[in-house]
Ligand SMILES: Nc1ncnc2c1ncn2[C@@H]1O[C@H](COP(=O)(O)OP(=O)(O)OP(=O)(O)O)[C@@H](O)[C@H]1O
């Protein structure tokens with residue numbers, strides 16, 4: 001294999017050449033091929049080759065090569081200072097290379113190192129996908145975007161075999177050499193936070209701590225470029241643009257990682273002094289790049305920020321001290337002092353307002369020992385209507401108080417009925433987990449309201465009762481939801497389902513839980529569940545729901561309406577995040593002009609599109625690709641929704657019931673476990689499940705009787 005590398009004396013290029021030389025072979029279409037010759041072009045090579053000069057490039061390419069890695073480029077500050085020079089190196093040199101390869105008559109694999117900063121505009125600060133139109137906010141990004149078009153077009157013409165890699169900020173770069181002529185890159189200024197202090201140098205973090213951007217490490221990026229060169233052309237399916245694997249972080253995590261890797265003293269050497277110019281550049285980039293396509297093609301995840309920081313600090317952290325990947329904390333439960341398992345009742349009345357699910361579970365709060373009987377009791381219609389009238393929060397307090405009393409009495413009756421049906425378990429029940437009815441959920445304001453009088457239920461049932469589960473999390477900056485994910489993990493373990501796996505609950509709202517192979521969790525609400533469809537059916541037919549999705553399955557999806565619904569900024573927000581039941585209530589107006597069947601089909605597709613988006617967001621923030629998605633909640637019975645999810649998600653999808661769990665009672669069972677956790681002071685939520693600042697306790701315990 002003859003390989004040409006431009007930018008070979010630069011930061012990435014030098015590492016790439018060293019890697020190719022050390023390996024001596026390169027995998028091409030699955031076979032190891034010898035690297036017989038590497039020709040390099042770079043500013044300081046011997047001899048230096050100026051690739052902005054067409055003649056020099058033609059001499060370099062000569063009779064042709066098997067692979068061209070085109071890495072030479074200016075950086076962002078250089079582009080702002082001298083746009084003409086940026087165009088010469090980023091654009092003209094690319095054109096010369098394409099022309100020279102075309103002239104050689106041998107369509108080399110042409111790996112072009114592009115950048116996430118081709119994005120900007122609407123996707124600045126949110127998640128960018130390969131499908132988003134480039135809207136660069138810098139000359140560097142603009143010249144790279146233009147070069148991408150030239151490379152792709154040459155690929156289309158067949159004169160090169162085009163492969164375009166979008167790279168992010170490679171954070172493990174050494175400090176720039178003193179006295180160098182080019183402006184210091186924006187990323188090098190960020191990297192100094194990790195490299196300076198361990199060596200005793202003071203460093204400045206030039207941006208605010210909550211600014212988000214994506215990072216990767218040098219080794220994984222070099223490996224990714226080599227892997228991309230070796231993929232069969234067909235693997236890219238005619239679209240040469242690929243977002244490389246990356247990890248989205250907040251700038252402050254650089255300092256956190258430094259502290260864990262090098263200690264408080266090193267972290268004390270960092271001064272946070274936001275520089276508007278640097279903030280403007282990074283703030284114009286997307287906060288994250290969707291690399292699910294790369295993941296599906298087998299590209300591995302980059303090193304975690306903690307591993308990078310530890311390596312730069314000159315030591316590797318012992319496994320026990322290693323916090324998990326930046327966002328997805330393992331939320332481990334080793335070392336927890338177990339209590340004796342108890343039987344608990346869980347009560348869930350979800351956002352769909354259909355009624356009360358009750359379940360018996362034997363658990364120590366960490367593991368599930370076994371499941372007992374379950375029971376569903378629909379709300380009486382009058383109570384349902386009273387609760388529905390409270391949604392939105394504008395009804396008088398007296399109405400809320402009366403509804404709360406009524407729903408508590410109804411749930412007490414459900415407990416009585418459940419225990420009557422399980423006489424052998426009833427005497428052993430120690431606790432009730434009483435979720436109550438969510439009537440308002442405003443995470444941005446730190447407000448969530450679950451109606452349910454725990455004191456009254458404890459007194460009625462004669463069993464200690466935990467209620468008010470969500471405010472402990474919100475008090476610690478969390479979204480207040482979802483809370484079930486930690487129990488999803490226990491259920492998966494109980495059922496012997498191998499991780500990585502995802503659980504999708506389709507209730508009134510839909511929420512996703514990702515359980516990694518190390519037990520790490522990522523969870524969030526991903527969009528509407530069945531509540532919109534229920535509301536549509538009530539409005540138009542008087543029926544309470546679309547049984548088995550029959551109406552939705554008979555209609556046609558209005559793609560225009562669906563696109564407008566999916567344009568909601570919620571779908572670009574990175575997880576964790578949560579939703580109010582009526583967050584997308586405007587959808588009912590948007591489908592008002594459609595026939596009942598088409599409106600139902602479009603709302604079912606909306607639920608599925610939210611799930612698909614959630615799956616790609618999760619991959620983008622580093623969740624492992626689940627081996628399958630297990631469906632829970634009443635909405636799994638809607639076959640229009642289930643089929644659309646299977647069609648859009650590219651993953652095997654199955655009801656949790658197939659894996660031995662109970663998709664109807666699952667949330668009620670979860671609140672039995674959460675009650676035991678609450679009573680024992682175990683966390684209900686984690687930074688990676690609700691964005692709480694720390695693993696958070698929650699729940700209020702109401703005693704049934706005085707302590708003896
Ligand atoms: N047979 C069915 N066919 C279609 N949809 C169904 C069926 N049974 C239930 N659903 C839908 O499932 C949803 C309710 O599911 P579930 O009871 O799990 O939600 P919830 O617990 O009330 O809500 P959440 O999980 O958001 O708190 C409703 O939208 C309902 O219409």
Ligand SMILES: CC(=O)N[C@H]1[C@@H]2OC[C@@H](O2)[C@@H](O)[C@@H]1O[C@H](C)C(=O)O
Pocket residue numbers: 350351438441448480481482483484485505507508509510511525578579667
């Ligand atoms: C505020 C609220 O009640 N949220 C519910 C709702 O319904 C589904 C989804 O949105 C989930 O986030 C949550 O419920 C489940 C039980 C949870 O907390 O895990």
